[in-house]
Amino acid sequence: MRYSLFTLARQALSGHKGWRPAWRDAEPAEAYDIVIVGGGGHGLATAHYLSRNHGITRVAVVEKGWIGGGNAGRNTTIIRSNYGLPGNEAFYEWSMKLWEGLEQELNYNTMVSQRGIVNLYHSDAQRDAYARRGNAMILHGADAEMLDRDAVRRMAPFLDFDNARFPIMGGLLQSRAGTARHDAVVWGYARAASAHGVDIIQNCEVIGFLRDNSGAITGVETTRGPIRAGKVGLAVAGHSSRVAALADIRLPIESHALQAFVSEGLKPTIPGVITFGAGHFYVSQSDKGGLVFGGDIDGYNSYAQRGNLPVVEDVCEGGMALMPMIGRARILRSWGGIVDMTMDGSPIIDRAPVEGLYLNAGWCYGGFKATPASGWCFAHLLATGKPHETAAAFRLDRFASGYLIDEKGAGAQPNLH
Ligand SMILES: Cc1cc2nc3c(=O)[nH]c(=O)nc-3n(C[C@H](O)[C@H](O)[C@H](O)COP(=O)(O)OP(=O)(O)OC[C@H]3O[C@@H](n4cnc5c(N)ncnc54)[C@H](O)[C@@H]3O)c2cc1C
Numbered sequence: 394m395r396y397s398l399f400t401l402a403r404q405a406l407s408g409h410k411g412w413r414p415a416w417r418d419a420e421p422a423e424a425y426d427i428v429i430v431g432g433g434g435h436g437l438a439t440a441h442y443l444s445r446n447h448g449i450t451r452v453a454v455v456e457k458g459w460i461g462g463g464n465a466g467r468n469t470t471i472i473r474s475n476y477g478l479p480g481n482e483a484f485y486e487w488s489m490k491l492w493e494g495l496e497q498e499l500n501y502n503t504m505v506s507q508r509g510i511v512n513l514y515h516s517d518a519q520r521d522a523y524a525r526r527g528n529a530m531i532l533h534g535a536d537a538e539m540l541d542r543d544a545v546r547r548m549a550p551f552l553d554f555d556n557a558r559f560p561i562m563g564g565l566l567q568s569r570a571g572t573a574r575h576d577a578v579v580w581g582y583a584r585a586a587s588a589h590g591v592d593i594i595q596n597c598e599v600i601g602f603l604r605d606n607s608g609a610i611t612g613v614e615t616t617r618g619p620i621r622a623g624k625v626g627l628a629v630a631g632h633s634s635r636v637a638a639l640a641d642i643r644l645p646i647e648s649h650a651l652q653a654f655v656s657e658g659l660k661p662t663i664p665g666v667i668t669f670g671a672g673h674f675y676v677s678q679s680d681k682g683g684l685v686f687g688g689d690i691d692g693y694n695s696y697a698q699r700g701n702l703p704v705v706e707d708v709c710e711g712g713m714a715l716m717p718m719i720g721r722a723r724i725l726r727s728w729g730g731i732v733d734m735t736m737d738g739s740p741i742i743d744r745a746p747v748e749g750l751y752l753n754a755g756w757c758y759g760g761f762k763a764t765p766a767s768g769w770c771f772a773h774l775l776a777t778g779k780p781h782e783t784a785a786a787f788r789l790d791r792f793a794s795g796y797l798i799d800e801k802g803a804g805a806q807p808n809l810h
Contacts, residue, residue, distance in 0.1 A: 396500050415580055416587035421594050421620050425453045427775055428613055428622035430599045430636060432456025433465035434575075434761065435753055436628035437582035437593070438768020439775070441499075444589035446769070447776035452591045453622075455615060457598035461579035464630050464760065467698075467730035469653045469687050471666050471677065472762040473510050473570035474535045477526035480786030480798040481739060482533040487783045488766030489535065489569060495765060501581030504574035504680070509665035511540065511548065511564040513715075519670055523565040530567070538566045548664055552716050559671035559714065571665065572677055578764060602640050602750070610640060610749035626751040626775050631696070631731025633754035640747050644754065645736055645792040649690040650729040651758050652700030654708065656722040658682030667715075674711025676719075684722060686712060690732060690758060700729035732758045737797035742770050742780065742787040751775055752789060 394400065394413055404411055427443060429436045432454045443449045454460075472492050474485035491498075492505050514520045520539075527537035541563045546554055554561050583593055594617070601614035603621060612621035629636045634644045663678040673689040688708035691701050705727065712719040735741065735755035740763065745752050753771045756763060770784035780787075786798055 396502075415584040416593050419453070419592035419594050421453065421455070421597060421615070421617050422592065424612070424621035425592070426451040426623045427626060428452075428620055428624075429454045429626045429628055430613065431463070431627065431629040431632075432460035432579075432583075432593060432595065433463045433628060433630055434461075434578050434582065434764035435630070435756070435767045435771065436626075437579060437586055438764050439626060439628060439753065439771040440586040440591045441582045441589070442769045442772035443776060444586060444591060446772060449776055450590040452586075453594055453620065454586070454591060455594045455597045455599060455613065455620070457596070457616075459595050460583055460593060461576045464730040464732065465579045465764075466576045467653065467728055468575055468761040469675070469677070469685050470572040470575045470761065471510065471570070471675070472505070472573050473567055473666075474762070475510065475512065475526065475530055475537065475565065475567045475570065476800060477529045478798055478800055481800060482529055482535065484766055484770070484783045484787075485762065486530075486533050486535045487769075488763050491765030491769065492573060492762075493569075495573075495578075495581070499581040499585050501577065501584060502574075503577045503581050505571070506573065506680075507569050507571040508677075509566060509568045510570035510668070511545065511566045511665065512668045513545065513552075513561050513564045513670045515559040515562055515671045517562075520562060527565050536567055536569050538568070540564045540566050549667060551662065551718050552667070553714070557714065575761060582768070599636060600639070608747065610747055624749055624751060624775055626753060626771060627745075628753040628771065630754070630756060630760065631733050633733045633752070635696070637745070637752070637754075640745065640750055642745055642747060642750075644741075644752075646755055647694055647734045648696055648731050649693070649734055650695045650697060650700050651687070651690045651732045652704055652708070652727055652729045653685065653687040654727045655679065655725050656684040656686075656719075657725050659684065659722060669711050669715045672707075672711035672714060674708055674715060676712065676716070683725065684719065690734065691729075696731055698729050698731060700727065732756070736792065737799040739798040739800065740767070740787050741789050742767065742774060742784045743789040744774070744778075745789070
């Protein structure tokens with residue numbers, strides 16, 4: 394069913410009784426060409442682009458819970474391509490371009506809103522680093538603009554400019570960045586993939602791998618029985634190391650909880666996304682009016698999808714330091730997701746060291762914005778066996794060779810990215 398104003402009017406006139414489920418909740422078949430483990434944004438986008446770009450439709454996405462129940466439905470919805478390093482910048486800019494056409498492509502309202510992101514700077518050194526980053530972005534075809542203090546003040550007069558512990562000197566603006574409705578992205582990709590014949594199998598946890606005599610992966614063992622596959626792609630985000638361990642692979646990934654918060658609804662206040670440059674705090678305002686904010690990962694490893702109080706305190710301190718008026722707003726909800734932190738803060742899209750298995754992992758706390766390009770490039774790898782040119786740097790062996798893509802150069806500790 395194609396969604397349009399006409400369809401909406403027709404359904405309204407018939408009492409909205411004719412809507413059909415947006416995707417099929419399929420039963421597992423015996424075998425597929427490709428099985429993708431993980432029904433988050435990345436897994437479903439991969440399935441969509443496998444069918445759309447490569448004509449491969451004997452594909453299943455197996456999800457242990459419900460689609461979008463992981464990080465895809467838990468993130469703070471920021472999309473941007475303001476990266477500074479080769480390897481990252483071209484990839485994220487490609488993702489940004491896919492976001493810009495996503496609603497038309499999927500015929501689904503993913504609420505992509507290019508309301509801009511400004512990264513604030515608080516010192517001369519930080520200004521210079523942002524100028525370098527902005528120049529790198531422009532060289533890769535992204536948009537970037539340095540703002541002085543007055544320009545930031547015009548945009549966000551509620552920030553603490555005068556009495557702050559870390560005075561605001563200006564910011565790096567990317568106007569094309571913004572937000573998208575996270576779960577609608579999942580549903581849009583699921584609908585498109587399902588329409589092409591992809592099986593979306595929920596409540597189906599992968600608990601092991603089928604292997605042949607040579608050790609190659611030939612399918613997955615699930616809570617709903619074995620499923621054979623020509624190739625298996627992992628897109629399980631915070632569970633990457635656990636699922637890879639089932640294939641005897643130890644990934645250079647640590648899992649941490651990352652929390653997010655939303656306040657009660659306020660009148661429109663915050664024009665876009667604002668990030669604090671002197672602490673880990675960022676904020677935007679949802680279309681419903683809630684301030685959506687977050688900060689650092691929890692300091693220790695965990696697979697619990699909830700957070701701990703030290704980070705709550707830290708995020709609130711960051712918020713108060715940047716915009717003291719946030720202290721008047723009440724927090725409505727907070728939640729956590731499990732993020733797959735690599736040691737350089739950049740992802741892995743590569744073949745696994747075991748035949749038949751492919752990895753899409755290590756998205757840290759920034760993989761939502763990557764969803765379209767990640768799906769596009771992972772589908773390319775699965776279909777052709779070769780890395781897509783924009784994702785060629787995301788190799789697994791860079792952690793052995795030392796050829797890292799360390800966006801901040803801040804060291805080998807996940808909580809410093
Ligand atoms: C609080 C928070 C805020 C964030 N904010 C942003 C942001 O503003 N911008 C941004 O770009 N990124 C953000 N991120 C990161 C982003 O959400 C993730 O990097 C991205 O969603 C990960 O990819 P995914 O959507 O495929 O993951 P997920 O949605 O987590 O999908 C993985 C799926 O795999 C399933 N799975 C796991 N194990 C198995 C198994 N054994 N068998 C079957 N299925 C399994 C899980 O149930 C899950 O549904 C944030 C993350 C969090 C937690």
